Amino acid sequence: MRGTLALLFSFLLIFTGPARAADSLEIGYMPIIPVSQAFVVLENSVLQQAGVTDPKLVQFQNGPAIVQALLAGQLDVAYLGIGPAMVARAKGADIKVVASNIVEQISMLTLGELAPYFEGDARTAFERFTAEKGRKPVIATFPVGSVPETVLQYWMRKQLQIDPASIEIVYQGAAQVQQSLMTGAVDGAAILEPVVSIVTQRRDDARVVARGSEMFPHQPGAVLAVREALIAEQPELVQALVKAHADATTLLKDNPAAAAPAVGKYVGGGRLPAEVVEKALRSSAANFEADPNAIVDGTREMRDFQAELGTLKAEVDLDALFDTRFYDQLTPAN
Numbered sequence: 001m002r003g004t005l006a007l008l009f010s011f012l013l014i015f016t017g018p019a020r021a022a023d024s025l026e027i028g029y030m031p032i033i034p035v036s037q038a039f040v041v042l043e044n045s046v047l048q049q050a051g052v053t054d055p056k057l058v059q060f061q062n063g064p065a066i067v068q069a070l071l072a073g074q075l076d077v078a079y080l081g082i083g084p085a086m087v088a089r090a091k092g093a094d095i096k097v098v099a100s101n102i103v104e105q106i107s108m109l110t111l112g113e114l115a116p117y118f119e120g121d122a123r124t125a126f127e128r129f130t131a132e133k134g135r136k137p138v139i140a141t142f143p144v145g146s147v148p149e150t151v152l153q154y155w156m157r158k159q160l161q162i163d164p165a166s167i168e169i170v171y172q173g174a175a176q177v178q179q180s181l182m183t184g185a186v187d188g189a190a191i192l193e194p195v196v197s198i199v200t201q202r203r204d205d206a207r208v209v210a211r212g213s214e215m216f217p218h219q220p221g222a223v224l225a226v227r228e229a230l231i232a233e234q235p236e237l238v239q240a241l242v243k244a245h246a247d248a249t250t251l252l253k254d255n256p257a258a259a260a261p262a263v264g265k266y267v268g269g270g271r272l273p274a275e276v277v278e279k280a281l282r283s284s285a286a287n288f289e290a291d292p293n294a295i296v297d298g299t300r301e302m303r304d305f306q307a308e309l310g311t312l313k314a315e316v317d318l319d320a321l322f323d324t325r326f327y328d329q330l331t332p333a334n
Contacts, residue, residue, distance in 0.1 A: 025230075026056045028066050028075040029266075032174055033193035033280045034102045034222035035079035036263045037290070040248035041241070043262035050240040061173030064143045070095060076230050077241070081147035082220040082299050083306065089321045090314035094228040096323035098238060099245045100295045102287050104212030105221035106151040107196050110188035111181065112205030122209065126166045129187075140170045140177045140189040145311045147221055147302075152190035154305055155215035181206070190215070194267050197280040212287070220295035220302060221287075231323065242326040249290035256281035292324045 025047065029038050041047065047055050058075065060066045063084030069075050070093040078085075079101065088095055110118060114137050117125040129137050142148040149171070156164045170186060174195060180186045181199045188209075189195070200206045212219055224245055231238050252259050257278055264270065264277040289295070299318060306312035 024054060024056060025052045025076050026058060026074060028058045028060055028069055028078040028080070030060050030062065030066070030079070030174060031267045031269070032195075032222075033263070033267060033284050034081075034105045036252055036259065036281065036284075036288070037099075037101055037224070037245050037248040038079045039263045039266045040251060040259050041244045043265060044244070044248075046240070046244040050237055050244075052237070061175060062142045063146045065173075067091070067093070076227050078225045079222060080225065081142075082223050082295065083145055083147045083150050083302065083312075085223055085225050086299070086303055086306070086312060086316045086321065087145055088225075090312065090316045095225040095321075096228055096231060097223045097225050097292055097321055098231075098323050098326050099224040099242050100220065100289050100292050101222035101224065101249075102284065103221055103289045103295060103298065104217070104219050104287050105192045105284070106148050106190055106212045106215055106219065107192070107208045108152075108155065108188065108190055108210035108215060109181065109196055109199060110207055110209050111184060111186070111203065114187040115205060115207040115209065118207075118209040123160045123162060125209075126162065130166065136166065136168045137187040138168045138170060138185075140172050140180050140186045141191065142173070142177070143171045145306070147219070148190045148192060150302060150306055150309075150311070151212070151216045151219055153309060154219075154302075155190070155210065158305075159215065192221075193284050194272060194276065194280040197276055197283060198268070198272065201276060201279070216302075218298040218301075220298040223292070223295070235326075239326050239329065243330060246290045246327065246330055249288050252281060252288045253285050256285050290327065292322055292327055296322060 029035050063081040066078050066080045067084045067088045070088045071091055085097055114129055117129045126137055141152050153164060156162050177189050177191050178195045178198060181189055226238055260274060260278040260281055264272060264274060296318060303316050
């Protein structure tokens with residue numbers, strides 16, 4: 001691991017050359033497993049080696065909040081869901097998606113009273129629960145327009161072919177969803193890691209009833225987006241960031257245990273047990289994906305679905321949203 005990092009640092013020193021230091025680079029992120037590449041990069045001092053002497057980190061609880069920051073002119077770099085990224089671009093934010101983080105990241109997690117109903121036909125689980133309990137099941141997820149909310153809607157409408165009105169949806173941030181699940185304030189959640197691993201470890205009655213591949217096959221998830229101004233002014237820095245992002249993805253896929261300490265510093269307020277962080281990374285390992293080209297088709301499907309729902313009210317030009325050239329310039333030799 002130490003040798004790999006040394007080689008990465010040497011590469012960055014050579015590759016970035018005398019680029020102007022961006023010592024006030026502002027980076028927005030959420031403390032969730034799908035943006036683990038950000039944490040690996042931050043803890044490996046990659047940005048400092050590339051000339052960013054004072055990165056300013058801004059934590060958010062959901063993607064729509066990052067959108068507001070981008071529209072307000074804040075953030076040079078953002079790790080956010082592809083849904084919010086599309087919304088930000090549609091509303092005028094000058095961002096480009098230069099790398100993917102993960103695919104098929106959302107799981108449907110249910111608790112005690114609701115979980116048994118999925119042992120039968122999933123299409124009638126919510127209906128049968130309502131008939132027997134005298135109330136609709138309460139399901140938590142991120143705000144409207146986020147990836148988790150979009151995946152929940154897609155799963156119900158397209159996969160199960162049932163009316164979303166058959167459940168009561170509660171919109172919350174990551175920490176709030178976790179708290180709602182832990183206290184039993186909700187019956188389930190369409191949510192991502194590390195919430196899934198935390199809740200399933202601490203509650204015996206928690207059960208995943210649908211994985212991302214079942215809910216929305218090939219769904220794009222979190223992405224790395226940068227300002228067009230940063231691309232224009234410091235393309236060497238962006239190239240170095242994408243290279244480091246790709247290397248972090250390889251580490252997350254091949255050696256989750258080695259990546260766990262860096263990730264554990266940021267998710268769960270840095271207070272999660274190491275075994276929970278590693279469990280969450282291992283369950284996500286096969287889904288980490290850095291190549292932005294791999295999510296273009298899934299993004300198009302998500303864009304069209306969000307337009308159908310009315311949550312994406314403006315046309316999004318995917319050619320304008322994606323800038324794959326930095327990833328495309330990477331080769332195995334790099």
